[in-house]
Amino acid sequence: MNEVCAKSGGDLVDPLVAEVARLGGLAEAQIADCVDAVTRRDVPLAQALIGRDRKLDQLQADIERRAIDLIATRQLSGRQLRRAVAALKIASNLERCGDLARNIAKRTLALSENEPLTPLTRSIDRMGRLVASRLKDVLDAYTAGELDKAAQVWSRDTEVDEHYNSLFRELLTYMMGDPRTITPGAHLLFIAKNLERIGDHATNIAEIIHFEVTGETDMGDRPKWDALMEKMPAAAKPEN
Amino acid sequence: MNEVCAKSGGDLVDPLVAEVARLGGLAEAQIADCVDAVTRRDVPLAQALIGRDRKLDQLQADIERRAIDLIATRQLSGRQLRRAVAALKIASNLERCGDLARNIAKRTLALSENEPLTPLTRSIDRMGRLVASRLKDVLDAYTAGELDKAAQVWSRDTEVDEHYNSLFRELLTYMMGDPRTITPGAHLLFIAKNLERIGDHATNIAEIIHFEVTGETDMGDRPKWDALMEKMPAAAKPEN
Numbered sequence: 466m467n468e469v470c471a472k473s474g475g476d477l478v479d480p481l482v483a484e485v486a487r488l489g490g491l492a493e494a495q496i497a498d499c500v501d502a503v504t505r506r507d508v509p510l511a512q513a514l515i516g517r518d519r520k521l522d523q524l525q526a527d528i529e530r531r532a533i534d535l536i537a538t539r540q541l542s543g544r545q546l547r548r549a550v551a552a553l554k555i556a557s558n559l560e561r562c563g564d565l566a567r568n569i570a571k572r573t574l575a576l577s578e579n580e581p582l583t584p585l586t587r588s589i590d591r592m593g594r595l596v597a598s599r600l601k602d603v604l605d606a607y608t609a610g611e612l613d614k615a616a617q618v619w620s621r622d623t624e625v626d627e628h629y630n631s632l633f634r635e636l637l638t639y640m641m642g643d644p645r646t647i648t649p650g651a652h653l654l655f656i657a658k659n660l661e662r663i664g665d666h667a668t669n670i671a672e673i674i675h676f677e678v679t680g681e682t683d684m685g686d687r688p689k690w691d692a693l694m695e696k697m698p699a700a701a702k703p704e705n
Numbered sequence: 706m707n708e709v710c711a712k713s714g715g716d717l718v719d720p721l722v723a724e725v726a727r728l729g730g731l732a733e734a735q736i737a738d739c740v741d742a743v744t745r746r747d748v749p750l751a752q753a754l755i756g757r758d759r760k761l762d763q764l765q766a767d768i769e770r771r772a773i774d775l776i777a778t779r780q781l782s783g784r785q786l787r788r789a790v791a792a793l794k795i796a797s798n799l800e801r802c803g804d805l806a807r808n809i810a811k812r813t814l815a816l817s818e819n820e821p822l823t824p825l826t827r828s829i830d831r832m833g834r835l836v837a838s839r840l841k842d843v844l845d846a847y848t849a850g851e852l853d854k855a856a857q858v859w860s861r862d863t864e865v866d867e868h869y870n871s872l873f874r875e876l877l878t879y880m881m882g883d884p885r886t887i888t889p890g891a892h893l894l895f896i897a898k899n900l901e902r903i904g905d906h907a908t909n910i911a912e913i914i915h916f917e918v919t920g921e922t923d924m925g926d927r928p929k930w931d932a933l934m935e936k937m938p939a940a941a942k943p944e945n
Contacts, residue, residue: 651880
């Protein structure tokens with residue numbers, strides 16, 4: 466019975482994968498919008514995206530329910546099982562990307578009450594675009610099932626970290642130079658950290674794609690946080 | 706066959722639940738240690754707990770594998786299925802608590818290079834103990850299956866937020882008063898935020914226990930972030 470089920474259910478997981486792709490599209494849009502909102506001080510955009518976050522939460526809960534149902538009630542083949550588990554885990558990462566975008570939008574509301582810190586928002590914009598492109602690449606890799614593309618996102622993880630570290634130093638320098646920038650600077654610190662965490666989720670998704678396709682969880686070595694930290698002056702270490 | 710499986714497999718999920726409880730114990734210890742490390746500036750303790758985090762990651766991965774295997778290969782009853790799904794999700798929350806403790810420990814290493822900010826570390830200590838007690842309570846509720854105790858943790862979520870908001874204001878005030886405190890202050894901001902997020906995970910776990918026992922995902926209303934924010938002066942809004 467196992468084999469019959471496995472064969473006849475060859476595309477059982479496809480609708481689930483399509484829903485994850487849809488959630489991915491929504492998360493991409495939220496991230497693009499939150500970066501625009503913070504750089505343009507666009508309060509209505511920030512409010513709109515905060516309102517839309519609920520939709521991502523609901524879609525993720527729905528995907529989770531459907532994935533568990535599929536795993537529990539169908540005799541899935543090994544690959545199908547990995548696809549369903551991957552869908553479940555990627556959806557969870559995307560939902561958290563949505564939360565981080567919402568939190569950036571909330572800080573945009575607070576920032577709009579202060580004077581703009583233009584050079585800093587430009588750095589945030591650059592980091593935001595980098596992170597958004599990482600998420601786009603990894604979602605392309607997911608829908609196309611391209612392992613190479615996923616591995617590329619994974620191996621370039623340190624670029625986002627380097628952006629974050631440089632932004633962290635830049636922000637502290639500003640805050641030290643002018644105490645009036647301390648409150649907005651603190652918000653920008655958290656915004657930068659949230660963007661870095663979105664980059665981490667893109668890396669997680671790359672690892673999940675690797676697991677889905679190969680069945681293995683280990684992707685080998687890549688440049689690590691510790692190695693990166695050695696390059697930094699002690700006082701400016703942002704930690705994680 | 707379904708019914709026979711359901712009956713004979715009455716305690717199929719028990720070993721999984723025991724492993725989650727074990728992971729919970731490890732996470733509790735990591736959180737207690739990271740609070741001690743930061744408040745006592747204890748570098749060896751911080752390094753030891755950073756090293757131990759790997760064990761939590763491995764245990765979580767193992768729980769995930771076993772939970773999926775159980776769901777995919779056994780005919781679980783509705784309650785058993787919910788127990789297995791809850792184990793999977795609680796383990797994921799605990800693993801992230803471990804990550805947050807590790808990150809606090811890493812910042813402790815950076816902080817040890819600066820002058821101590823004693824009154825602030827005292828506030829961090831208080832918040833750390835509050836958050837640790839929330840996690841302890843919710844893990845007690847999990848192993849005892851006590852819905853009331855879980856609901857209590859869930860309904861007191863805003864206490865942690867209030868601690869965080871007050872600490873955020875206190876930190877900014879310090880940083881504005883003395884630019885030399887800006888770098889350690891920034892680390893303490895992130896430490897406070899990480900503690901708040903550990904509190905959020907305790908709340909998530911309370912919601913998962915509610916789902917496991919009742920099969921429902923909605924716990925009704927509780928005091929929300931927005932309501933809390935109305936109480937704060939605009940410039941000091943910490944956002945999330």
